[in-house]
Amino acid sequence: MESCIFCRIARHETPAYMIAEDADTCCFLDIAMDAEGHMLIIPKKHVSSLLDCDEETLGHVLQMVKRVADHCTRCGYGGVNLLNASGTCAGQSVPHFHMHLLPRKSGDGMDTWPTLPGTSTPLLDVYNKLKME
Ligand code: AMP
C-alpha cells in the first residue's frame, strides 16, 4: 500500500535499522527506544492485522520470528517476549500486521505482561461464549 509506513520500510523507501530480511518478511528495530532490541517483524505483503492475515503469510512471519528469536540467544539474550495488537480496540496503532519481539535478559527489570483489570464474569459463562465447535 502506497502510504503505509511499514510497506514503505519493506520497499526500502523509508529508512529503518533492518535486522533481517527474506523474500516475504523483514525485521527492523522499533523506533520507540523503549526497550533494548525492541524489534518488529512484518510481512512484506500489506495485511492490516492478524485478523486479515492468510495462513501462508502468517507462516512466513512466524518463521522469521523464530529465526530472530534464535539469533537473540546467540547475541547474549536469554529469551524473548512476543507482543501483537490486532485491531484499534486492541491498541494497534500501525495498520500493517507486525509482531513485536523483545529480547530478554535475567534481571533486565522489564515487566512485559500487561496489568489486567480482572473480571467478575464466571469462567463457565466465558467458556460457553468462547468454546469452539
Ligand atoms: P502497535 O501500537 O502495536 O501498532 O505498534 C506500532 C509500533 O510501530 C510502535 O512501537 C512504534 O514505535 C513503531 N513504529 C512506528 N513507526 C515506525 C518506524 N518508522 N520505524 C520503526 N518503528 C516504527
Ligand code: ZN
Ligand atoms: Zn503496509
